[in-house]
Each structure stands twice: as C-alpha cells, then as structure tokens.
Amino acid sequence: xxxxxxxxxxxxxxxxGQMDNLVSKEYVQxxxxxxxxxxxxxxxxxxxIIEEEMGEKLEDMFSEFEEKPLASASIA
Numbered sequence: 259x260x261x262x263x264x265x266x267x268x269x270x271x272x273x274x275g276q277m278d279n280l281v282s283k284e285y286v287q288x289x290x291x292x293x294x295x296x297x298x299x300x301x302x303x304x305x306x307i308i309e310e311e312m313g314e315k316l317e318d319m320f321s322e323f324e325e326k327p328l329a330s331a332s333i334a
Contacts, residue, residue, distance in 0.1 A: 275292055275293055301326075
C-alpha cells in the first residue's frame, strides 16, 4: 500500500525500516526493502519537469545530460 500511494508514504516506510530501536522486528523486516527497491521516474518525466520549472529546453541549458542516472535521491 505504501508503494502504491508513493511519495510521503514511501518515505514513511523507509524511515520505519530503519527504526529497529522503536518499531518491532516484523515491521522493520517488511519496510526495510523500501530502502533500495523503489520505482524510478522516467527520463521523459524528469525532462518535462526541469523544462517546465526552468522555462527553457534541456538542450539549451546543458551541453550534456545523461538519461541514465548515476544515483538517485528521495523527496527527503
């Protein structure tokens, strides 16, 4: 359910997966995989957001822009 709802729900699940000192072991085991196995955004979606926010074409702003990310970040 957390993954289906996305965003803040995923972040909450990720935090619960790290709270082995406060949350029972069963919950930690269920939520821990959310640290590394979450859905990714498409390049097209990322490109559209950047262009909309910046008001320019991606090609005009950057000489290079890799479509495949080296790493990822969350909404934290």
